[in-house]
């Protein structure tokens with residue numbers, strides 16, 4: 411089974427994929443960008459894809475939500491990975507000499523208190539491990555990369571500062587994607603919907619929330635993203651604590667559709683703690 415995730419070797423996405431599929435024989439296929447992973451699943455170049463969707467400190471990974479809008483994929487699983495960030499440096503580097511810190515933006519945002527205190531410049535890379543790999547290749551003594559302990563081992567880097575994330579219960583949840591919608595979901599505990607209003611009206615969001623609450627559907631996540639067509643217009647990602655097999659969730663979707671909302675079911679799944 412081909413499983414796509416954000417590379418290179420040593421990313422948190424890799425850790426999530428390996429732990430999620432600990433009992434399966436997988437062929438890892440790594441991509442340089444989260445959007446490439448979504449596209450690979452949608453174009454059936456791979457069987458599954460694993461992408462980060464939300465971090466406990468930084469919130470939604472918007473590259474993933476936007477990628478879900480534009481790609482035909484189905485969410486079949488969810489995995490929550492504890493995330494511990496380390497500042498890595500080449501052998502011989504000293505923390506007091508670090509002037510620049512490199513990583514993927516969500517990881518930099520997770521240790522903002524640390525980098526502000528250190529008064530360093532930050533530079534964006536497309537993954538934590540990508541930053542660590544470039545640092546290894548360039549061998550700079552004045553740069554640190556924010557990545558995992560596993561990335562330190564992978565690229566032979568030292569840990570200059572340990573556990574630099576702003577909150578010590580840091581974790582990221584990942585979505586497990588496949589191309590084909592599972593037709594007979596039986597035991598899923600959660601579902602993700604993308605709700606797009608077709609016209610503006612007072613109480614637009616209140617109506618959506620009332621439909622769910624009146625049917626006793628508990629919501630676990632809500633995120634609005636711009637439609638990217640007109641300033642001030644949005645679509646809503648909603649996660650319900652109910653599988654798509656449940657009558658009340660199906661009723662909620664049917665009611666929203668009669669109110670003129672476009673509803674796309676993005677997936678229905680269970681959660682695995684890694």
Ligand SMILES: O=C(O)C(=O)C[C@]1(C(=O)O)C=C[C@@H](O)C=C1
Pocket residue numbers: 416420421422423424462465471493514516517536537538539582
């Ligand atoms: O760069 C990586 O190592 C990733 O797997 C991406 C990512 C993310 O974008 O949120 C995943 C988990 C952590 O929150 C930090 C980085």
